[in-house]
Amino acid sequence: MLAFIVRRLLLVIPSLAGLLVLTFFLIRVVPADPAAALAGENATPAQIAEIRRQYGLDQPLYKQFGVYLTQVARLDFGESAYSRRPVAVDIKQRLPATLELTIAALVFATLAGIPLGTLAAIYHNRWPDTLLRILSVGGVAIAAFWFAIELQLLFAMDLGWLPLRGRLSPGLTAPPVLTGFFLIDSLLAGRLDVFTDALRHLILPAFTLSLGGLATITRFTRAGVLETLQKDFVTYERAQGFPPRALIWKFVLRNSVVAAVTQIGLLFGSLIAGAVVVETIFDWPGIGFYTVQAILTADTKVMLAVTLLIGVIYAIVNILVDVVHGLIDPRLRDDG
Amino acid sequence: MLVLAKFAKDKPAVLGGLIVLMVVGIAILAPLLAPYPGDVSASHLLMRLKPPSWEHPFGTDNLGRDILSRVILGARGALMIALMVVGISMAIGVPLGLVAGYTHGWVSEAIMRVTDVFLAVPQLILALALAQLMGPSLQSAMLALTLTYWPFFTRIVYAETRRLSASLFIDALQCIGAGTLRILFGHILPNAISPIIVRATIGMGFTILVAAVLGFLGMGATPPDPDWGLAIAESRQYLPEAWWFSTFPGLAIFLTVLGFNLLGDGLRDIVDPRLRRSR
Amino acid sequence: MTAAPLLAVKNLRLSVRGDEGVARILDHVELALPRGEILGVVGESGCGKSTLARAVLGIFAKAATIESGEINFEGEDLLRLSDREMTRRVRGRRIGFIPQDPYLALNPVFKIGAQLLAALRWHAPPQLKGEAARRAELIGLLRRVQLPEPEATLERYPHQFSGGQRQRLMIAGALAARPALLIADEPTTALDVTTQLQILKLLKSLTQEYGIAMLFVTHDFGVVAQLCDATTVMYAGQTVETGPTAQLLADPRHPYTQALLACHPDRSQTLSGIPGQVPSPLAPPPGCRFTPRCRHAAEVCSRRPARLVRDAPAHFVSCRLADERQGVQHA
Numbered sequence: 001m002l003a004f005i006v007r008r009l010l011l012v013i014p015s016l017a018g019l020l021v022l023t024f025f026l027i028r029v030v031p032a033d034p035a036a037a038l039a040g041e042n043a044t045p046a047q048i049a050e051i052r053r054q055y056g057l058d059q060p061l062y063k064q065f066g067v068y069l070t071q072v073a074r075l076d077f078g079e080s081a082y083s084r085r086p087v088a089v090d091i092k093q094r095l096p097a098t099l100e101l102t103i104a105a106l107v108f109a110t111l112a113g114i115p116l117g118t119l120a121a122i123y124h125n126r127w128p129d130t131l132l133r134i135l136s137v138g139g140v141a142i143a144a145f146w147f148a149i150e151l152q153l154l155f156a157m158d159l160g161w162l163p164l165r166g167r168l169s170p171g172l173t174a175p176p177v178l179t180g181f182f183l184i185d186s187l188l189a190g191r192l193d194v195f196t197d198a199l200r201h202l203i204l205p206a207f208t209l210s211l212g213g214l215a216t217i218t219r220f221t222r223a224g225v226l227e228t229l230q231k232d233f234v235t236y237e238r239a240q241g242f243p244p245r246a247l248i249w250k251f252v253l254r255n256s257v258v259a260a261v262t263q264i265g266l267l268f269g270s271l272i273a274g275a276v277v278v279e280t281i282f283d284w285p286g287i288g289f290y291t292v293q294a295i296l297t298a299d300t301k302v303m304l305a306v307t308l309l310i311g312v313i314y315a316i317v318n319i320l321v322d323v324v325h326g327l328i329d330p331r332l333r334d335d336g
Numbered sequence: 337m338l339v340l341a342k343f344a345k346d347k348p349a350v351l352g353g354l355i356v357l358m359v360v361g362i363a364i365l366a367p368l369l370a371p372y373p374g375d376v377s378a379s380h381l382l383m384r385l386k387p388p389s390w391e392h393p394f395g396t397d398n399l400g401r402d403i404l405s406r407v408i409l410g411a412r413g414a415l416m417i418a419l420m421v422v423g424i425s426m427a428i429g430v431p432l433g434l435v436a437g438y439t440h441g442w443v444s445e446a447i448m449r450v451t452d453v454f455l456a457v458p459q460l461i462l463a464l465a466l467a468q469l470m471g472p473s474l475q476s477a478m479l480a481l482t483l484t485y486w487p488f489f490t491r492i493v494y495a496e497t498r499r500l501s502a503s504l505f506i507d508a509l510q511c512i513g514a515g516t517l518r519i520l521f522g523h524i525l526p527n528a529i530s531p532i533i534v535r536a537t538i539g540m541g542f543t544i545l546v547a548a549v550l551g552f553l554g555m556g557a558t559p560p561d562p563d564w565g566l567a568i569a570e571s572r573q574y575l576p577e578a579w580w581f582s583t584f585p586g587l588a589i590f591l592t593v594l595g596f597n598l599l600g601d602g603l604r605d606i607v608d609p610r611l612r613r614s615r
Numbered sequence: 616m617t618a619a620p621l622l623a624v625k626n627l628r629l630s631v632r633g634d635e636g637v638a639r640i641l642d643h644v645e646l647a648l649p650r651g652e653i654l655g656v657v658g659e660s661g662c663g664k665s666t667l668a669r670a671v672l673g674i675f676a677k678a679a680t681i682e683s684g685e686i687n688f689e690g691e692d693l694l695r696l697s698d699r700e701m702t703r704r705v706r707g708r709r710i711g712f713i714p715q716d717p718y719l720a721l722n723p724v725f726k727i728g729a730q731l732l733a734a735l736r737w738h739a740p741p742q743l744k745g746e747a748a749r750r751a752e753l754i755g756l757l758r759r760v761q762l763p764e765p766e767a768t769l770e771r772y773p774h775q776f777s778g779g780q781r782q783r784l785m786i787a788g789a790l791a792a793r794p795a796l797l798i799a800d801e802p803t804t805a806l807d808v809t810t811q812l813q814i815l816k817l818l819k820s821l822t823q824e825y826g827i828a829m830l831f832v833t834h835d836f837g838v839v840a841q842l843c844d845a846t847t848v849m850y851a852g853q854t855v856e857t858g859p860t861a862q863l864l865a866d867p868r869h870p871y872t873q874a875l876l877a878c879h880p881d882r883s884q885t886l887s888g889i890p891g892q893v894p895s896p897l898a899p900p901p902g903c904r905f906t907p908r909c910r911h912a913a914e915v916c917s918r919r920p921a922r923l924v925r926d927a928p929a930h931f932v933s934c935r936l937a938d939e940r941q942g943v944q945h946a
Contacts, residue, residue: 018453026465134348137601141593143545145552146568146586149575153583157576232719239672239714239798240734240788241707244698251733254724273460277549292553295464303465307457314456329724330772 004332008322012315019311024068027300028061077305082297087305090290095309096180097167098279098286102271104206106264109213114260116214117221118253124226132218139215144274148208148281155204163201165283172197205282209274213267220263224256231255258328265321272310342606349602355595363411370405377560385578395580398570399560403580406562407588413563414592417474418543421481422536428482429489430532434520436490437497448494454487460546467555477556481543492535496528530607534600541596548589564589619690620647621828622671622796627684629666631676638896640666642852642904643921643933644684646830648845650795653822653829655843655860657836657875661893663852664832665715668800671830672712673701689795708738711789711827713799713818717781717806721773728753728769731788738792756787760817779810783817790821797822797829803838815842836879840864845929848872851893851904853921858930868932871905903934911936 035052036043043051052058056067071077077087120132156164167182168174175185175194182198228234229252237247275288283289287306294302326332343349367373383400386392394403436447454462463480470476500506501524509519550556551565559566564585571581629641641663648654658664669675671686673693686693689709696705706712714720722730728750735749743749750769757765760783773781782802789797799818803811819842822829831843839846839860847857848869856869867873874889891908900906902917909916915935923931924943937943 014449015452015456018449019456022453022457026469130348133601134351134598137348137352137597138590138594141541141545141590141597143548143552143565143568143586143589143593145549145565146582146589149568149572149582150586153576153579232714232716233722235669235674236712236714236720236785237722237730238674238702239669239706239712241702241705241738241792242733243702243737246733251722251725251730255722270458273458276460276464277552280553291461292464295468296554298468307461307465310458310461311456331723331774 004326005319005323008319012319016311016315019308020069020072021065023304023307024065027304028057028064028068072308078301080294080302081299082293082302087301090302091287091305091309094286094290096177097284098275098288100181100183101202101205101209101279101284101286102275104202105209105271105274106213106267108206109210109217109267110260110264112210113214113217114221114253114257117218117223117260118225118248118256120218120222121225121229121256122248129222132222136215136218139211139218142211144208144211145277145281147211148204148278151204151208152281162204163197165281167198167201167285168194169197169201205278205284208282209271209278212270212274213264216263216267217260220260221256224259225252228252228255254328258325261321261324261328265318268314268317272313343602346602346605348598349605352595352598352600352602355591356599359411359592359595360415362408363415366409366412370402370408372402372405373409375401375405376409376562385574385581387578388580394584395578397567397581398574398578403567403584406567407564407584410562410564410567410585410588411592413557413561414544414547414589417478417481417547418540421478421485421543421547422539424482425485425539426489426532426536429486430493430525432486433490433493434497434524437494438501438516438520438524447490451487451490451494454484455491459484460549463546463550464553464555467550472555472558474557474561477547477550481546481550485539485543488535488539489532492531493528496531497524500524500527530603534604534607537596537600537603541593541600544589544596545593619687621650621689622646622648622830623685623687624667624671625685625687627667627670627686628682629670629675629684630680630682632678632680636897639899640679640852640896641670642899643854644849644852645854645923645931646847646857648796648828648830651822651826651828652844653819653831653842655839655846656830656832656849657834657839657846658849659834659875659893662849663896664834664849665800667849668712668798668830668832671798672706672710673698707734707794708792709794710796710798711792711794713782713785713789713797713802715801715804717778717785717802720785721781723773725772726769727771727773727776727784731769731784731791734788735791740793753787753791756791757784759821760784760787762787778806779814782806782810782814786814786817786821790825790827793825794827797827798832799829800832801834802831804833811838818842836864836876848875851899852896853904854923854933855903855905855921856930856932856934857923858927862927862930866927866930868926868930868937869905869934870909870911870936874908874910 035048035055035057056064059067075088079085080087080090083090116132116136120129123129152164155162163169172194175182175189175191178185178188183195183202186192186194186198225248234247234252237251238244242251272288275284275286276292277288278284279286279288280292287309290302291306293299294306343353362369372378378401380396380400383392383396384398386396386400388395392402392404394407397403397406432447432451436444436451462484463477466480466483467476470479497520506519506523509523514523547556548563548565548568551563552569554569557563557566559570567585568582571578571585574581624644624646627641627644628639630637630639632638644663644667646654646656656664656667670681671688671693673696675681681694684694688705693701693705721727731753732746732749735743735753736746739749739752743752753769754765757768762768762780762783768784776784785802797818802818803814806814815838818829818831821827831839833839843860845858846860846863848855848863848871850871856863856867856872863872864876867876871889878888889908894900894904894907900917902919903909903921906912906916911934913935919935919938921933923933924937924941926932926937926941
């Protein structure tokens with residue numbers, strides 16, 4: 001299993017290298033004069049020249065790339081023009097909020113999507129299947145920013161059941177940081193009131209964020225179950241007198257979720273994109289919100305750091321997916 | 337004919353097709369259909385934020401403009417953006433995929449690695465960053481969307497080309513001395529056309545969605561465009577009182593994207609019944 | 616009359632509705648299997664043998680319809696039982712199943728123990744109470760089917776076994792609930808020749824030891840000759856001949872059986888075949904389905920409904936020649 005993980009780790013190196021080159025080109029080569037961009041609109045030519053020298057922009061490109069690599073390796077992304085703090089510090093502080101949100105969305109999408117997909121397969125081509133198909137296509141078709149606003153309108157403003165925005169009500173202080181996840185930290189601190197409040201704040205954003213994933217996992221589980229039902233071993237299990245319910249929900253399902261788990265890895269991109277929108281609307285103090293601010297204020301340092309961060313998380317998620325595959329399907333472990 | 341019969345049996349796909357036809361019809365006839373075609377730029381401050389009524393079935397916005405008219409007029413922009421983006425993406429992505437799939441060597445490798453990198457970065461983020469780098473405007477939004485969408489076509493065409501160029505009939509063509517260009521465009525491309533159409537259909541929906549997000553974040557259409565995403569962004573200040581302000585443009589986005597996705601989904605089912613997914 | 620057989624299939628007709636029309640897969644299938652005996656069901660591939668084996672277990676394709684017939688087992692008609700009752704009382708409990716391809720028949724993502732013990736949990740005889748007792752029973756069975764290291768076997772996954780070992784696992788699984796009947800669907804086809812022989816010997820000794828009857832589906836007369844007390848021959852969904860194995864092999868009465876035996880490699884010197892093809896079940900010939908390929912075909916054959924006629928003691932044939940020999944008038 002360890003060799004399996006190491007092999008997967010080696011496979012992501014080329015993609016990460018590609019990402020480094022791409023980001024370097026975006027910040028140093030695409031803008032006509034990066035020094036002028038860094039200096040701002042009102043800078044004098046002398047100031048621009050100073051900045052060019054200071055940032056090594058007068059060096060040949062390959063040297064600049066070398067400097068860039070060492071900076072990335074030291075996690076030194078400079079100071080954010082927007083928050084006036086080191087980018088690395090900002091990210092460290094905000095990452096847990098985004099992770100808590102995306103993980104909650106992913107967990108919900110998985111827990112709901114797998115049973116729904118299985119139901120669709122059981123009712124193959126009958127009305128529950130058709131309905132779920134339209135719903136799951138709809139889940140991908142809905143604009144998250146609009147859906148979030150409509151949810152706010154209904155559940156927060158109109159009915160007043162759930163809070164409108166933020167991670168915690170203004171009166172409460174955040175629990176001491178251990179994991180950075182409010183749900184976990186509050187329990188560790190024994191603050192049940194904080195836990196409930198954090199959970200109530202999490203529901204709407206996490207649900208909005210989960211829609212696309214929910215739809216995708218539903219469809220892939222459905223396809224997987226339908227494919228597995230054709231297999232010889234299912235006939236054999238039926239012939240052995242396995243009750244249909246146990247047959248499907250235990251023996252067929254484990255074979256079928258492999259495709260859905262792969263999707264969870266691929267979903268990550270849309271989850272991050274979704275987090276950008278969802279965090280903006282719910283004032284969720286995470287990376288997505290931060291990224292939008294950075295983009296809107298043309299804060300290239302933050303944009304760069306965030307892009308690299310996303311690339312790294314993407315790679316980690318895909319390795320995790322492979323490992324989960326190995327756990328589900330013993331054949332992959334032995335010969336993969 | 338068999339394809340049509342199969343398609344007709346697939347009710348969700350037919351529904352999608354009908355929605356798309358309807359949206360396209362509305363977009364073409366927009367100035368005729370809209371009750372107040374002048375409300376693209378006009379403003380009637382006395383009529384601000386009126387709830388839905390007989391004169392204004394979808395209500396009016398913060399400048400007193402008829403939301404129904406603006407939703408109808410917005411269909412044009414949304415479809416135009418999507419058509420341009422998907423069309424140009426195809427024009428870039430398809431030839432690259434053909435070349436990468438048909439040749440072996442560093443050119444093919446380079447094309448596919450670049451494609452992989454583009455596909456690894458979340459599209460919305462990339463599009464946002466590119467749009468910002470180029471200065472926020474509708475043109476840069478479209479360019480950014482195109483730059484992020486072509487890799488999807490490249491990947492599909494690459495896979496199809498690899499599959500087809502290993503097949504016997506291409507071998508036979510090479511043996512009788514058919515030219516590379518003729519093989520690529522005369523024989524491989526027509527065989528790869530169905531997955532391209534499926535991807536383009538789903539891409540239409542997806543592009544409308546991402547363009548709406550860009551509009552919403554202020555990186556796309558600019559006022560007074562009757563853009564759906566922009567309208568939702570403007571509506572936020574007037575919630576919860578003016579619920580109609582955000583609801584109807586959002587429904588328009590949803591319905592349009594749903595139509596394209598259902599249609600693309602049904603087409604995919606016919607082309608490749610094993611997989612059903614969208615995006 | 617002797618005592619009622621353990622399993623008796625009477626006039627079974629089954630069709631499957633598909634895109635291209637209705638396929639009449641089974642048309643008049645008859646067979647009878649006394650307790651403790653082995654009945655071979657022989658025919659070319661596509662003649663409906665496997666469909667028959669699954670029909671006895673009540674496992675049909677979704678689009679399948681039973682048009683007529685009975686499947687009597689232990690005194691009740693299985694076709695009248697609901698799927699639920701089949702699961703609860705019959706499958707895996709009174710009837711064990713050994714599949715054709717042991718490579719595909721085990722669920723790849725579960726340990727052997729989880730799969731075999733699950734079946735036992737639902738269908739173990741009442742004296743096996745508790746997980747430990749069932750486990751011990753299963754380990755005994757694995758030892759009995761000559762699998763090495765039975766305890767460790769339970770903790771392994773299917774891909775860690777060879778084909779012969781997997782088929783032994785399937786046999787152990789089928790026997791675990793002490794059924795009265797085993798249905799084996801070409802259980803040795805996917806295995807190599809030496810393994811085939813071992814598996815056949817094992818099946819023979821186990822059925823004798825436990826007094827279990829077996830319905831053995833195969834296309835190979837050689838296997839039938841070694842194993843089966845009686846043999847039924849099927850052609851294109853019709854039972855054409857049935858009788859004690861020795862008698863049927865020595866004196867085949869139906870032209871199809873004769874032709875099939877003539878081209879068996881053990882008997883014929885040259886490679887030969889039967890001219891023509893098995894008819895498509897979408898458009899089967901009327902009457903006896905072998906008519907288009909039969910050397911003895913006559914005009915009456917297309918009108919003669921499939922029906923077994925006693926042509927010799929315990930030997931039944933569905934053919935106009937047998938009708939004429941026995942002086943049977945058909946309707």
